[in-house]
Amino acid sequence: MPSDDQLNEIIIEVENVPSRVVPEKTLVNSSFSMVSSISDIDVTDSQSFGNSNAKKSTQLLRFSSSLNESFSQTLRRSPGSVGIDTSHENIQGQKLIASLIPMTSRDRIKAIRNQPRTMEEKRNLKKMVDKEKSKQSRHILELNCCAQCLNSFSRAYRRSKNSLSELLNYISLWQKTFKVIGGKFGTSVLSYFNFLRWLLKFNIFSFIVTFSFIVIPELTVLEKNTLQFTGLEFFTGAGYFRDTVMYYGFYTNSTIRHGSSGPPYNMQLAYIFTTAACLIICFFSLLFSMARYFRNNFINPHIYSRGITKLIFCWDFTVTHERAVRLKQKNLSTEIRENLSEIRQENVKVTLNQRLIHVSAHLAAWVVSTGVAVACCVAVYYLAENNSEFLKNHQNPGAVLLLPFVVSCINLAVPRLYSLFRLVEQHATPRREVYILLIRNVFLKISIIGILCYYWLNIVAQAGEECWETLIGQEIYRLLLMDFVFSLADSFLGEFLRRLIGTQFPTSLGLQEFDIARNVLELIYAQTLVWIGTFFCPLLPFIQMITLFIMFYVKNISLMMNFQPPSKAWRASQMMTFFIFLLFFPSFTGVLCTLAITIWRLQPSADCGPFRGLPFFTHSVHSWIDALSQRPSYLWVVWICRNLIGSVHFFFILTLLVLIITYLYWQITEGRKVMIRLLHEQIINEGKDKMFLIEKLTKLQDMEKRANTSSFTVERRDVEQTSPLHVREHGAAHDLRFRRSVQEEHPKV
Amino acid sequence: MGGSGSRLSKELLAEYQVRGTRVPGELARGPALRSGVPGREAERPRPPGGPLNPSRFALQDLTFLTKQEIILAHRRFCELLPQEHRSMEESLQIRVSLEQILSLPELKANPFKERICKVFSTSPARDSLSFEDFLDLLSVFSDTATPDIKSHYAFRIFDFDDDGTLNREDLSQLVNCLTGQGEDTRLSASEMKQLIDNILEESDIDRDGTINLSEFQHVISRSPDFASSFKIVL
DSSP, rough: HHHHHHHHHHHHHHHHHHHHOOOOOGGGHHHHHHHHEEEEGGSOGGGSSSSSHHHHEEEEEEETTOOOOOOHHHHOOOOOOOOOOOOOHHHHHHHHHHHHSSHHHHHHHHHTTSOOOOOOHHHHHHHHHHHHHHHHTSSSOOOOOOHHHHHHHHHHHHHHHHHHHHHHHTTTTTHHHHHHEEEHHOHHHHHHHHHHHHHHOOOOOOOOHOOOOOOOHHHHHOOOOOOOOOHHHHHOOOOGGGGGGTTTTSOSSSSSSTTTTTTOOHHHHHHHHHHHHHHHHHHHHHHHHHHHHHTTTOOOOTOOOOHHHHHHHOOOOOOHHHHHHHHHHHHHHHHHHHHHHHHHHHHHHOHHHHHHHHHHHHHHHHHHHHHHHHHHOOOOOOOHHHHHHHHHHHHHGGGGHHHHHHHHHHHHHHHHHHHHHTTOOOOOHHHHHHHHHHHHHHHHHHHHHHHHHHHHHITTTTOTTTHHHHHHHHHHHHHHHHHHHHHIIIIIIIHHHHHHHHHHSTTTTTTTEEHHHHHHHHHHHHHHHHHHHHTTOHHHHHHHHHHHHHHHHHHHHHHHHHOOOSSSOOOOOHHHHHHHOOOOOOOOHHHHHHHHHHHHHOOOOSSTTTTOSSSTTTTTHHHHHHHTTGGGGGGGHHHIIIIIOOOOOHHHHHHHHHHHHHHHHHHHHHHHHEEEEHHHHEEHHHHHHHHHHHHHHHHHHHHHHHHHHHHHHHHHHHHHHHHHHHHHHHHHHHHHHHHHHHHHHHHHH | OOSSSOOOOOHHHHHHHOOOSSSSSHTTHHHHHHOOOOOOOHOOOOOSSSSOGGGGGGGGOOSSSOHOOOOOHHHHHHHSSSSSGGSSHHHHHEEEEEEHHHHHHHHHHHHHHHHHHHHOSSTSOOOOEEHHHHHHHHHHHHHHOOHHHHHHHHHEEEEEEESSSHHHHHHHHHHHHOOOOOTTOOHHHHHHHHHHHHHHHHOOSSSSBBBBBHHHHHHHTTTTHHHHOOOOOO
């Protein structure tokens, strides 16, 4: 009977399994590694984690994580005895070693390091691989000269990169402070400080570049400053500072030349190219950071976005403060309960009436928030327009501070007004609430900056005033400074008062929580102003550097004194992705548009700055290209400038290509989504198969047991056979899964 | 970098650190490929005596830590030892009991501290850590460890009964660890059941009632915060 054969086969297989069983003390690792062998069905795209360098090794290692205990024991025992037994696990072990041998030494080191084994096992594994490799290496042909050259070059490059990164790590700023903040408040608040440090790096870089290429040459041809110095200049930026290297207007338009045979330094070209270089490097750096964040934090909203599993499995191990851990546990328990009740209520139907009320509340909130933002913009524009007349009437030099003061007040008050909307609106998830609040705030801030830019470029620049670029630079400086002063006041006074109110008075307000979103938006706002202003005020990155430095310490002290750890889980990585996207998309692209309009459309002022007298800023570059075309050895530069950068067809073709590639990648992504869904269903079906087979197996075991206990002669033997089967029924089920997975593995491999 | 105050030899550092490429052995690999590697081990400088096997120094790059981190780890580890055992050879062989490791400020408040020590311990009774186990621990919890290996070890830490899967018992013990010991923070039985049902619904793909390593890694891959929160830095 075929079923009898099947029965024998199954029983034989099951019988074989316990013979591989493990002594008591290593039961732990054995069952773990046996079961983990199930996990080597690599269904998801291995690109989703693991570095792309070791993609192949990642796939191999998923397979290799199924090494069984006996191989681990072999590794632990001694490196010499690789083992000649042909049992299944050692075949897999041999496969692991065989896969490691052809890799380059770098990849091999990475692969071994990535193995989840103890140090001793890794060391022995490496020894075994080296031994096998040395046996084979006599047959390897000599590497030719080229490959060796390349090898040594790449090794030298890696070494220099390593020492550079070690040096950077050594001088890395604020490591200890970060550890303390993370220990008390967790990774969410730490992400704000990380963002601050990252922006600081941008500013340091911009400062170094502009200082070296623009300010230092200018300092060598310094003209005398005849204005009076009063203390008010620090706030207004006008007065004495107008004729310093701080502003555009001070810079010379000549070609600096020291001595009769010194190298010429064309200030016009230096100015425009330095600004362009800064912006281009910032652009690429932002782009790559954004791409890296998008890749790692692949925001995939369509499956399982409830997030309870993330709460449970992503405990923050960086929190080390005793009280903070207890608080975190309490908050987690509250949040779990809230999530559970939300899930319970999801099933509750919402009546049409309630839906209408919700929708109308949303609509009203959006209308009010947009209206407020528009009203603020109009007020700012009106104020800016009338500011010049106002200034002529009032001779007080401090009167120029009125506009920045109003703008900062708006930035202070309106976001808090937006947070009050939460009392009226009800959102589906708290995450949506955070996003909508962020979008409203971003809209407000960007529209204020936009209105100011419009005013500056259309009114101030074309009003015929003398040195309009310096005026714009001064305005931006004042805005930035007022923003800084307001932030300091907020930290010192506002948060301090809030803590007093929270703790002294018997209301149950308690300590406040650090509003990460609002603070990050303030940083983005300041950075946008700095980027716009660098063209008109080259020392602005330096000022922003100092500002950020001070802000770090102020925020840190205020955090320690006035705040409590956050109560809700904050998805730091997703939020960081969103913030960097905000930094790139409305902020940096807006800056690029503004500067592009300035350089291509506006006329420089006639008697100050490096571009005085030219009809457009770009004329300096055009005249340089014309000068270059006289020299035959630089004709290729001229050709590139005229036909690639200066021509429309080139950009048209480029855009078309980019669009086509984007469309193709989008289709590939769609295809992969379908594939993931199909594989998912396949896994579910296999699970059902497993369950079915296990049930069948237990039924057959029962039948066998009943059949055997009826005969006397084999009774004892069968008891011996069946009792380990009985005791390890669970283990047998695991082994059955192991066997199935291995059978599937073979056709794949 | 012996001048930094630690007594770890250069060879040992090169063995453990992630960026050790200055050991002469690797430079010799060029010619070694041409003529086989019989003399490779002899080219290495012999360590200054002691009971340690010189062949241990022939390996490199076993952890994700940098040189400074390894030196710092060695210093902190030595501080846990009694004064008379702090020599270099002894510090590499001796094992430190669990209570002493748990007294480290980075681990003291962690709800999973016992599980962490148990998972990384290689002693038969799983109650003590050697220096290499300690380095293993720091390597997995370091900044540069891959999410793959972090999720692997997280799975082992959360697997309270060490059977290779997260069943309902494991999950409920996990949740109890997370919510703490207080009476008001522990979840009631019905809440726990609902929570575990939800977790299994979200993560158990093959519907067998337990979460195995693949499913766990799949869930973790969708939480990008995991890698940055699964970190312990000395």
